[in-house]
Amino acid sequence: MLHQPRRGRSGRHGHPADPAGRRGDQLHHGHPRLRRHHAQLPDHLVPRRAVRQAKPGPASCAGIRSLAGKNGHLHPGRRPCALRRQPAACLPSGAGASSMSDEPMNELQDSAAPANPWLELRRLTPARIALGRTGTSLPTSAQLDFQAAHAQARDAVHLAFDHAAISAQLTEKGRETLLLHSAAADRNSYLQRPDLGRRLNDESAQTLRDYAAAHPGGLDLAVVVADGLSALAVHRHAVPFLIRLEEQASAEGWSLSPVIMVEQGRVAVADEVGELLGAKMVVILIGERPGLSSPDSLGLYFTYAPKVGLNDAHRNCISNVRLEGLSYGMAAHRLLYLMREACRRQISGVNLKDEAELQTLESDGTDDHSGKPIGNFLLDGPDAPH
Numbered sequence: 001m002l003h004q005p006r007r008g009r010s011g012r013h014g015h016p017a018d019p020a021g022r023r024g025d026q027l028h029h030g031h032p033r034l035r036r037h038h039a040q041l042p043d044h045l046v047p048r049r050a051v052r053q054a055k056p057g058p059a060s061c062a063g064i065r066s067l068a069g070k071n072g073h074l075h076p077g078r079r080p081c082a083l084r085r086q087p088a089a090c091l092p093s094g095a096g097a098s099s100m101s102d103e104p105m106n107e108l109q110d111s112a113a114p115a116n117p118w119l120e121l122r123r124l125t126p127a128r129i130a131l132g133r134t135g136t137s138l139p140t141s142a143q144l145d146f147q148a149a150h151a152q153a154r155d156a157v158h159l160a161f162d163h164a165a166i167s168a169q170l171t172e173k174g175r176e177t178l179l180l181h182s183a184a185a186d187r188n189s190y191l192q193r194p195d196l197g198r199r200l201n202d203e204s205a206q207t208l209r210d211y212a213a214a215h216p217g218g219l220d221l222a223v224v225v226a227d228g229l230s231a232l233a234v235h236r237h238a239v240p241f242l243i244r245l246e247e248q249a250s251a252e253g254w255s256l257s258p259v260i261m262v263e264q265g266r267v268a269v270a271d272e273v274g275e276l277l278g279a280k281m282v283v284i285l286i287g288e289r290p291g292l293s294s295p296d297s298l299g300l301y302f303t304y305a306p307k308v309g310l311n312d313a314h315r316n317c318i319s320n321v322r323l324e325g326l327s328y329g330m331a332a333h334r335l336l337y338l339m340r341e342a343c344r345r346q347i348s349g350v351n352l353k354d355e356a357e358l359q360t361l362e363s364d365g366t367d368d369h370s371g372k373p374i375g376n377f378l379l380d381g382p383d384a385p386h
Contacts, residue, residue: 126293126324146292153290158187161227162235163261169239175246176258178211180204180273184264197266199308200273204262208276211258220254221339222279222306226265230287230295237298237321237328238285244332252336267301267315274306281339282306288319297322300331302338304348314349
């Protein structure tokens with residue numbers, strides 16, 4: 001409640017407190033025929049001049065001019081100053097009653113506070129924006145979400161590669177698989193020695209030589225699957241993407257190798273696999289380094305004429321293949337474009353640009369995750385379906 005101070009309220013000098021709230025003739029110091037000099041004063045006070053006796057007047061009011069509504073100090077539709085200066089009990093019956101009743105006020109309750117535009121932007125992205133603050137720190141919920149995301153990223157790095165489950169799924173689809181291992185003996189060696197993850201161990205290299213000898217003539221495309229830095233991404237997205245890729249590659253008439261699964265493998269290990277198999281092209285599906293909002297992002301790396309010793313400039317990368325990122329169909333579409341252009345121009349890497357048209361992949365204009373139309377929220381607006 002907003003209190004309206006009054007110089008003449010009871011309890012001030014010359015106006016004794018009256019619990020009943022009455023105003024009228026008051027006796028000085030409670031006794032007749034006594035003047036001010038008869039009053040007993042504390043030692044630290046000095047006598048002051050006499051105060052004029054209050055005259056009879058209307059009944060005093062509570063001194064409360066109105067009730068403050070929600071965000072009342074910021075509301076543009078407050079009452080005029082002339083009304084705000086008057087106590088609520090002294091206003092006309094209609095004005096005073098409306099302030100204290102349960103009926104909605106015309107302007108105060110009809111207009112709500114403006115919506116926060118950051119909330120709409122947060123709905124469109126998993127990025128950590130508009131987290132708010134508590135004093136100078138993050139809110140507790142945002143801090144807990146950050147710690148949970150960090151824990152998920154660490155778990156994705158150290159998660160074991162379940163190659164048996166992937167092999168079983170591919171076998172059901174009629175695809176042959178080969179299990180190989182890099183030169184990194186374990187996960188600690190893989191993380192501390194990146195160079196070991198780029199080469200096959202001796203046993204795996206011999207396995208590929210034997211397969212190439214049994215299947216002479218070479219291949220058009222070697223397909224490699226490696227755990228990388230996120231086995232979780234491979235577990236979730238490798239098989240669904242391979243199904244889309246092989247459908248389109250078979251339509252082009254290309255011959256494919258068995259799905260080569262490499263434990264503790266890095267991107268460059270695909271070059272050795274492609275060279276040993278005599279493949280014209282090689283693509284590796286590998287788990288990307290996890291982020292705080294994407295612990296399951298799958299990366300595709302494509303190389304034309306693979307051989308040991310090539311650097312990143314000879315590869316094309318398609319990243320962020322996951323449900324919240326690039327769809328399987330669009331990723332396969334872009335990879336097929338790169339493969340066609342690489343065969344035509346006999347190059348890959350920085351000399352081969354990804355100029356695939358962003359076109360609708362399905363005849364019904366939907367993607368392959370949720371059945372919703374493909375769109376761009378930056379162009380279509382926040383109300384458009386995504």
